[in-house]
Amino acid sequence: MSGGKRILYVQYSNPGGYPPLLHSSRLLARSGWDVLFLGTGASGADTLNVPENQRISCRRLRFSEPGIRQKLHFLHFCVWCLLSSLRFRPSWIYASDMRACPAAMLIRMLCRIPIIYHEHDIPQHSYSNGLFTRLQFALRRMCAREAQICVIPNAERARIFAAEQGVNALVVWNCPRLEEISEARGPLNGTIRLLYHGSLSPELLPLSIIDALAELPAHISLALVGYETTGTSGYVKQLLERAEARHVRDRIEYRGPLSRSDLMRFCRTCDAGLALLPDTASNPNLRYLAGASNKVFDYLACGLPLITLASPDWDAIFIRSGYGVAAASSSASDIAAAIRRLCSDPVQLRAMGEAGRKRIRKEWNYETQFRPVWQFLNSV
Numbered sequence: 606m607s608g609g610k611r612i613l614y615v616q617y618s619n620p621g622g623y624p625p626l627l628h629s630s631r632l633l634a635r636s637g638w639d640v641l642f643l644g645t646g647a648s649g650a651d652t653l654n655v656p657e658n659q660r661i662s663c664r665r666l667r668f669s670e671p672g673i674r675q676k677l678h679f680l681h682f683c684v685w686c687l688l689s690s691l692r693f694r695p696s697w698i699y700a701s702d703m704r705a706c707p708a709a710m711l712i713r714m715l716c717r718i719p720i721i722y723h724e725h726d727i728p729q730h731s732y733s734n735g736l737f738t739r740l741q742f743a744l745r746r747m748c749a750r751e752a753q754i755c756v757i758p759n760a761e762r763a764r765i766f767a768a769e770q771g772v773n774a775l776v777v778w779n780c781p782r783l784e785e786i787s788e789a790r791g792p793l794n795g796t797i798r799l800l801y802h803g804s805l806s807p808e809l810l811p812l813s814i815i816d817a818l819a820e821l822p823a824h825i826s827l828a829l830v831g832y833e834t835t836g837t838s839g840y841v842k843q844l845l846e847r848a849e850a851r852h853v854r855d856r857i858e859y860r861g862p863l864s865r866s867d868l869m870r871f872c873r874t875c876d877a878g879l880a881l882l883p884d885t886a887s888n889p890n891l892r893y894l895a896g897a898s899n900k901v902f903d904y905l906a907c908g909l910p911l912i913t914l915a916s917p918d919w920d921a922i923f924i925r926s927g928y929g930v931a932a933a934s935s936s937a938s939d940i941a942a943a944i945r946r947l948c949s950d951p952v953q954l955r956a957m958g959e960a961g962r963k964r965i966r967k968e969w970n971y972e973t974q975f976r977p978v979w980q981f982l983n984s985v
Contacts, residue, residue, distance in 0.1 A: 610982075611695040615712075619644055620644040625723070641689070642663035644663065645669075646667075656864075703741055706722075723756040752772070781869070790873075796825075797948050800876075801878070802872070804831060804833075805834075808883060820937065832861070841859060877910050878901070880904070906970075908959055912943055927957055928957055
């Protein structure tokens with residue numbers, strides 16, 4: 606690492622799976638910062654690695670399964686972060702999510718290094734849980750109050766966070782970088798490929814999408830890019846089995862997880878993006894997704910119009926702006942009707958995607974969204 610400004614990203618998971626961290630680190634590296642990521646998870650063949658270069662490095666501890674061993678692993682992680690900080694000597698700590706707070710606060714207390722706190726998701730544990738969880742919540746509160754800036758990707762989440770923690774929060778949407786925006790798309794070639802990318806779960810990609818595809822013409826196909834989470838293991842198999850039963854298996858392509866660069870390249874080969882994001886879910890991270898969902902901005906950056914579920918937030922931001930269509934519900938017939946409406950006019954489909962692509966270039970990009978944080982870090 607060269608001398609000068611240094612920032613240490615801390616996250617108790619794989620930072621390569623979080624595009625906003627990749628974006629902000631690259632923007633900082635370009636303005637002369639040395640960046641070190643500390644995280645967990647398998648490395649090597651993992652497609653979600655942090656792209657490293659002369660100024661950006663990443664080190665990860667191997668993931669540990671839940672239980673007492675994970676708690677010991679977590680303590681090891683905190684000490685490891687402290688020792689790494691002493692060697693790296695950062696100017697700032699960029700703590701990313703609640704489980705990074707203990708390590709960040711340890712470094713803060715012993716080394717007096719200031720903190721930026723970025724919370725991607727609202728933690729889903731209650732204060733009635735065990736001592737270990739209650740301690741993490743307490744340290745999260747301390748970290749939020751110690752932080753110079755708290756970054757939240759959704760306005761309603763930011764309001765909840767500010768009220769609970771007694772601090773101000775800056776809303777930074779999870780948009781792509783300018784260099785990830787595609788060129789204007791040419792005319793459709795007769796076939797239409799829909800794309801879904803992200804976490805593969807019943808909440809975000811209901812089985813009814815397969816039934817909807819069965820109601821649509823054969824020139825419309827579906828590509829899936831993403832991964833199952835711990836709680837949704839086996840869901841891809843369910844999707845493909847339903848496709849087999851509905852005789853549309855040959856119209857579905859499953860690519861698994863892709864690196865960020867490969868994902869954006871693949872996105873440019875598709876024609877419309879699925880973002881069937883619920884706004885009535887009990888989980889606030891699913892209910893408050895406007896701005897926090899990477900996929901919708903990725904689609905628009907590649908000229909893909911959106912297919913969403915009708916909701917006040919999504920309609921106000923995307924549908925009324927002319928960037929896609931909304932299905933009345935998650936039923937197969939309503940999803941099929943929305944897709945049919947979008948695909949019935951190929952010229953209008955491309956026009957919607959192009960309007961969204963221009964909006965990404967104008968303001969819905971990470972350079973614009975992250976600018977207040979970038980300016981603050983470079984001015985201190």
